[in-house]
Amino acid sequence: MTTAATALDRAQGKLRLDRDDLTVRWLIVGFALFFAIALVIPLYMMVSRSFFDRNGEFIGLANYREYFDTPALFLSIQNSFTVAGISTAIVIVLAFAYAYALNRTCMRFKGFFKVIAMVPLLSPSLLKAIALVYWFGKQGILTDLLFGHSIYGPIGIVMASVFWTFPHAVLIIGTALALSDSRLYEAAEVLKTSHTRIFLTITLPGARYGIISAVIVVFILVLTDFGVPKVIGGSYNVMATDIYKEVIGQQNFEMGAVVSVILLIPAVIAFAIDRIVTRRSVALLSSRAVPYAPKPNWLVDNAMLVYCITIAVLTLAILGMAQYAALVKFWPYNLELTLDHYSFEVQGAGWENFYNSLKVAASVALIGTFVIFIGAYVVEKPRRDPVARQAIQMMALLPMAVPGLVLGLAYLMFINHPSNPLGFLYGTITIIVLSTITHFYTVTHLTAATALKQMDREFESVSASLKVPLARSFRRVTMPVCMPAIFDISIYLFLNSMTTVSAVIFLYGPGTKVASVAAIHLDDSGETAAAAAMAMLIVYACIVVRVLHVIVTGRLLYRLQAWRRR
Amino acid sequence: MTAEANPANDGFLQLEGVSKDFGGFRALTDVSFKVAEGEFICFLGPSGCGKTTLLRCIAGLETQTRGSIRMGGEDISWLPPSRRDFGIVFQSYALFPNLTVSDNIAYGLVNKGLARPEIVARVTELLDLIGLSEHVSKYPSQLSGGEQQRVALARALATSPGLLLLDEPLSALDAKVRARLRREIRAIQDRLGVTTIMVTHDQEEAQTMADRIFVMNGGRIEQLGTPDEIYDAPATPFVADFIGVMNFFPVTVVDGEAVTPGNLALTCDVGGLNPGARVNCAVRPEDILLVDDGRDGGENTIEATVSDIEFLGSFVRLYLEAPALGDGELRADVRKDLARRHEIATGRPVRVRIPPATIRLYGTGPAA
Numbered sequence: 001m002t003t004a005a006t007a008l009d010r011a012q013g014k015l016r017l018d019r020d021d022l023t024v025r026w027l028i029v030g031f032a033l034f035f036a037i038a039l040v041i042p043l044y045m046m047v048s049r050s051f052f053d054r055n056g057e058f059i060g061l062a063n064y065r066e067y068f069d070t071p072a073l074f075l076s077i078q079n080s081f082t083v084a085g086i087s088t089a090i091v092i093v094l095a096f097a098y099a100y101a102l103n104r105t106c107m108r109f110k111g112f113f114k115v116i117a118m119v120p121l122l123s124p125s126l127l128k129a130i131a132l133v134y135w136f137g138k139q140g141i142l143t144d145l146l147f148g149h150s151i152y153g154p155i156g157i158v159m160a161s162v163f164w165t166f167p168h169a170v171l172i173i174g175t176a177l178a179l180s181d182s183r184l185y186e187a188a189e190v191l192k193t194s195h196t197r198i199f200l201t202i203t204l205p206g207a208r209y210g211i212i213s214a215v216i217v218v219f220i221l222v223l224t225d226f227g228v229p230k231v232i233g234g235s236y237n238v239m240a241t242d243i244y245k246e247v248i249g250q251q252n253f254e255m256g257a258v259v260s261v262i263l264l265i266p267a268v269i270a271f272a273i274d275r276i277v278t279r280r281s282v283a284l285l286s287s288r289a290v291p292y293a294p295k296p297n298w299l300v301d302n303a304m305l306v307y308c309i310t311i312a313v314l315t316l317a318i319l320g321m322a323q324y325a326a327l328v329k330f331w332p333y334n335l336e337l338t339l340d341h342y343s344f345e346v347q348g349a350g351w352e353n354f355y356n357s358l359k360v361a362a363s364v365a366l367i368g369t370f371v372i373f374i375g376a377y378v379v380e381k382p383r384r385d386p387v388a389r390q391a392i393q394m395m396a397l398l399p400m401a402v403p404g405l406v407l408g409l410a411y412l413m414f415i416n417h418p419s420n421p422l423g424f425l426y427g428t429i430t431i432i433v434l435s436t437i438t439h440f441y442t443v444t445h446l447t448a449a450t451a452l453k454q455m456d457r458e459f460e461s462v463s464a465s466l467k468v469p470l471a472r473s474f475r476r477v478t479m480p481v482c483m484p485a486i487f488d489i490s491i492y493l494f495l496n497s498m499t500t501v502s503a504v505i506f507l508y509g510p511g512t513k514v515a516s517v518a519a520i521h522l523d524d525s526g527e528t529a530a531a532a533a534m535a536m537l538i539v540y541a542c543i544v545v546r547v548l549h550v551i552v553t554g555r556l557l558y559r560l561q562a563w564r565r566r
Numbered sequence: 567m568t569a570e571a572n573p574a575n576d577g578f579l580q581l582e583g584v585s586k587d588f589g590g591f592r593a594l595t596d597v598s599f600k601v602a603e604g605e606f607i608c609f610l611g612p613s614g615c616g617k618t619t620l621l622r623c624i625a626g627l628e629t630q631t632r633g634s635i636r637m638g639g640e641d642i643s644w645l646p647p648s649r650r651d652f653g654i655v656f657q658s659y660a661l662f663p664n665l666t667v668s669d670n671i672a673y674g675l676v677n678k679g680l681a682r683p684e685i686v687a688r689v690t691e692l693l694d695l696i697g698l699s700e701h702v703s704k705y706p707s708q709l710s711g712g713e714q715q716r717v718a719l720a721r722a723l724a725t726s727p728g729l730l731l732l733d734e735p736l737s738a739l740d741a742k743v744r745a746r747l748r749r750e751i752r753a754i755q756d757r758l759g760v761t762t763i764m765v766t767h768d769q770e771e772a773q774t775m776a777d778r779i780f781v782m783n784g785g786r787i788e789q790l791g792t793p794d795e796i797y798d799a800p801a802t803p804f805v806a807d808f809i810g811v812m813n814f815f816p817v818t819v820v821d822g823e824a825v826t827p828g829n830l831a832l833t834c835d836v837g838g839l840n841p842g843a844r845v846n847c848a849v850r851p852e853d854i855l856l857v858d859d860g861r862d863g864g865e866n867t868i869e870a871t872v873s874d875i876e877f878l879g880s881f882v883r884l885y886l887e888a889p890a891l892g893d894g895e896l897r898a899d900v901r902k903d904l905a906r907r908h909e910i911a912t913g914r915p916v917r918v919r920i921p922p923a924t925i926r927l928y929g930t931g932p933a934a
Binding site for chain 2: 015016017018019020021151456457458459460461463464465466467468469472476477480502560561562563564
C-alpha cells in the first residue's frame, strides 16, 4: 500500500491519497476493464468485421454496397421500420389511455389493472407470437376475423409487438402522468376552461416527455426484437431476423455485422434523443407541486373501466391461450389435456434448458446487482478523478443503445477470435451471464444512480472527517438506505434474464442453452406446443420469483427501513 | 480567552497564498490568514464569494490550486480529508437516516477502536452537552431541524477534533430556532475551547457568534477583525455596504473638507486623500441626527425633505431627499419618540446633522 501511495504521490504532484481514494481508483480500473471486455472490444470487433471479407481482407465499404444492392436485404430495412412505426403508434395510444385511467381517473380496481398491465413482462416476447398463432394461425380459433389475411407477416408482428411492449409504454407514460400539479388544474378551472382544452393544454404537454420517451423506447424494442418476427414473421423479413439468418444460416459473419451496424445506427440516435429528452424533463415539476387528485366522473370512470377490462381480457387471452396450447394433446384435432409437451422429448430440448435459465437469471440478478450498484456508486459519490468517473458513466449508458442481437453477435465474434485468451469461455454460462448483465446494464445503472443521487452529497465528507473507511460507510449507510432500489434492480435483472432471447441466441453452447432459446428452436422445428410449454415454464418461474420477491422484500424492507416511518 | 491573545504569534491554523481555480473560474485568490487556538471565526460574505470553497479547502474536500495550509504546525496542504483533524457540520445536517441518534454520534467513535462502554459513556456525555438525552434511540426523521443539527454537531465533536468546521449550519432553520442555536453553539464552543470556523451569509449570525469575522468578496478576504471593528471601521466600501446599512454619496476633496455635489462642505477626516480627489462618502443611518427646529445645527447640517417613512419596530427609517448631496436618497434611523417630537411626516422639510467622526471616505464605490 505504501509503495502504491508513494507512486501516486509522484503522479499527482504533491497530492496525497488516502486508502479510500486508492480503493476508488482500483474500482475505476476494474470497471474500465469490465467495460472493455464486456462492451467496447466486442463492439469494436463487430463493427470492424463489417469492413472485411471472409478471408480477412480489408475491403472498405464493399459489404455495405453489396447489402444495399441486394433488394431482399434492403427491403428488410423498410419492413423493420414499417412494423416498428405502426406498432409504436398503436401502443402509445393504447398505453396512454390505460395509464390515464390508472393515474387520472377514479376508476375502480386500479390495483388489479396495474398488476395485469405488467403481466406481459413475465413472459418472453415470442410467447405472445405463439399465442397469436393459436388464435389467428392457419388452424386458429379466430382466423376468420383476419378476412383472408395471414397472421404470419406484418399483421402478426405488429399484434405481438403491441402486446409485449405495452407494459413498457404504460410504465413510462404512467410515471409522467403521475407527476402533476393540481394547482394548474385549479387555475384552469377558475378560468372556466373546457375539459378538452384542459386536456390539450395541461395534461398532454405535462406528459409530453414521457410520451416521447415511450415512443422511442417502444420503437427501438420492436425494431430490434428478434423473438416475435422469428416466430410469426413468416416470409416477411426484418433486420433482426436477417442478422440471425446471415450468421446462423449462412455463416456470413461479415454481412451479419453489416446489418448489425445498420441496426445500431437508429438505436444510437433514438437513445441519444431519449437522453436529451429525459434530462430536459427533470426540472419540469417544482418540488412545491401539489399532486393532482382526480375527481369522480361517472362517464369517464366507467368508460375507462370498460376499456381496461378489455385490455385485461386480451392480455389474459394471450397468456391463457399459450397455456392452453401447451396442455392440448394435438391442436386442433385432439383437444384432450395432457402434460406430454412438458417432457420435451425432442431434439436437444429438455428441462435442463429451464434449469440453465434459472441459473443464468439467478447469477445475473446476484452478480449484476452487486456490480451495477458499485459501478453507480463509483460514478456518483467519490470526489476525485471526475474525468475517469464520467467515462465510466458513459460506458454505463452505452448498452441501452446496443440491440441485444447486435451485442450477442459482437460477443460471438469476440469470443471466437483466435487470439482471444478468453476463448475458453465460449458457450459457457459465464459468457451468457456477462452478456446479459451488459445488455440490461443501463436501466439498472440509472435506477441505482437515482437512488444514490437522492442521498445527501455530504455523507462521504462526513465519513472522511470521522476517519471512517469508505467500505464501512458503504455497508453501514449507503447500502441500507438504497435497499429498495437494490431490490428493484435484482428483480428487474432476474425477469429480463429469464425472458430475453436476443443476446443469448448466439452464445449458448452444448449444455448451456436457455429456455427462451429452446422455445425458439422448438417452434422452428414445428414443435409449437412444446415451444409454448417451454415459454410457459419461464412464465411460472417469473411469477413465483416475482411473488416471492414481493413477500421477502416487503418483510425485509419493513424490518430494515424502520427509520423511514415517522 | 485565547482569542484576545495576538493571533499573529500563535497561528494554530495558518493559510498562505491559497488560491483555487475551477476550470477558468477563480474561486479564491491569494487567501492568507492565521487563526489562534480556541478562536471562533466566521467567514462572512454573499453567495459565490468563495467562503464555502475556502472551508472545503481547509477540510481537504477541495484541493487548493496554489498556496499552503498548516494546522498545529504541520503542513496539511496535500493531505486527504481522512488524514486531517477536523469535524464538520453541513447545512443539510447530513445525518445518516438509517441510524439512530446515538449511532450517528458514535459513528466516528466505533472506528477508533474504543470499547463499548467507553463509546456509550462518550455518547451520553455528548447527548447531555446538546441537551437531547431523551432522544437517544430516535431516527433523524423523527427530530426537528434544530434537533437534527444539534445531533450533527455532537457527531462532529465526538472524536474531539482539533478544528470544528460549520458550513452554514443554521441557514436551513427558522428564525427563532436559529437565534437559540446560535447561543447554544457558541456556549458549547466556549466550554470545549475547540477552534471553530463557521461559514455564513448572515451578518447578524457572524456578529453575534464570532471572535473575529473574515468578510469575503469575489474570492478574497476584504477585511478581518472583531465584529466591532468590522462594523465601526469597515476597511472597504464593500464591507461598509455589506455589514449593516450604509449611505453612500459622491464628494470631492477640497482643502481638507469633502464637498458634496450641491456644493456643501462637510467637515471630516480626509486622511491622506489628495485635494481634488473624487471619492465616496459613507455614513450609517443611525449616525444621522435630527436638528431641532429653530436651533442652529452647526457644522455638517443638511437641509432635506422626508420622502418616505418605514416603521422598523423600535425606530423609524426616514428616506430623505437632500439636494445638497445629489440625486440619491439619504437613509436616517431615528428613535420613535424623537420622530414623534419632530412631527415627522412625508413631505416635511427637516434638518439633519452628520457628526464629522462618523463620516468615512472611500476611494471607490460600494459596488467595487
